[in-house]
Amino acid sequence: MTYFVFFFMQWAFAQSSPTLYAEFEQELKSPQGVQVEVHGADHQNGMYAIAYRPKNFFDYVIISLQADYTSPSYPVVSEQLKTLHRHDILQIKGDTNGMISSHQNHAMIKDLTILNKFTTPYDDGSSYTHGTDVAQLVQGKTSLIVKVHASLMDGKILMVESGDANIPVVPKNSDLVKDLYRGDKIEIRFTVQQYPSAPTHLVLDAGPDAVKMLDRIVDLHGKPQDRCGELIMFPKSPQVLFNVFALKSDIGDGLFRSFTLVNFNDPELFKNLREKMQIFWDAHAATMIRGRNYFINPQIKICAKGTGNMQVPTQANPQILIDHLEDLTLSTF
Secondary structure (H helix, E strand, O other): OOHHHHHHHHHHOOEEOOOHHHHHHHHHHOOOOEEEEEEEEEOOOOEEEEEEOOOOOOEEEEEEEEEOOOOOOHHHHHHHHOOOOOOOEEEEEEEEOOOOOOOOOEEEEEEEEEEEOOOOOOOOOOOOOOOOOHHHHHOOOOEEEEEEEEEEOOOOEEEEEEOOEEEEEEEOOHHHOOOOOOOOEEEEEEEEOOOOOOOOOEEEOOOOOOEEEEEOHHHHOOOEEEEEEEEEEEOOEOOEOOOEEEEEEEEEOOEEEEEEEEOOOOHHHHHHHHHHHHHHHHHOHHHOEEOOOOEEEEEEEEEEEEEEEOOOOOOOOOEEEOOOHHHEEEEEO
């Protein structure tokens, strides 16, 4: 197996190491601060997350980020946060937020330096604007159909997706969510957490009916897949050595899954598959639009036949393993 396939597989199945939290906190408080990568920036809902991976690229933790509202630098850092995008590299100084009792670490930033702004050849100077206002979405509701974004630390940390927003959820009973896979479609029952009032956090009910499974993603593993949808491209980044293509598969209720299209057994075939999609993408680049952390072309229809692959609960996306070049076809809508 060539290095690039090995790298891609490791990225797809990477997991976190909770022991890194203590190291992160120590560096964060140090005079020089700590270097991190932006994992997500939702300016509309005021949510920011960073990835800390000091030694092994595949061993990391995700930490919530906010400006230190007790510091004189708060106005400056708050404005800096509004300029961040996924994969930007930062040097930050500060402390963890002792006022928040959570298994998810929250960093309070007093000083922020942008070391490198991430760009791709497809950037046109525009930035993605989230369309989902979480506070408005959950107002007056006690239940919601969502997709699991992450269930970590044996269910003590839960993040779900609705529309194009990620929503932090505080589980009262971790047993209800500890076995969830990223990409599961579920219905949750909740109340809105009063503190902090922003960004919006949900508190999962403790009763056995607080989580209802609607579509279990792991059931796709090892099963034949024959799907069509819009073509998605995740551009080359610090996490991926090449452009990765995926198929958008709607699962109802305004939710969808991105099936990455791969072959791990035959590097040459994998290369040919990527080239086939890249050529078609470039020929229709005028109709691509920016997504949350990807580009999508609603004018390109891609169909793929293969085998479903969902190895671990934290896998970045489900995959369709394609065995023949002709099992992948492209056309325009």
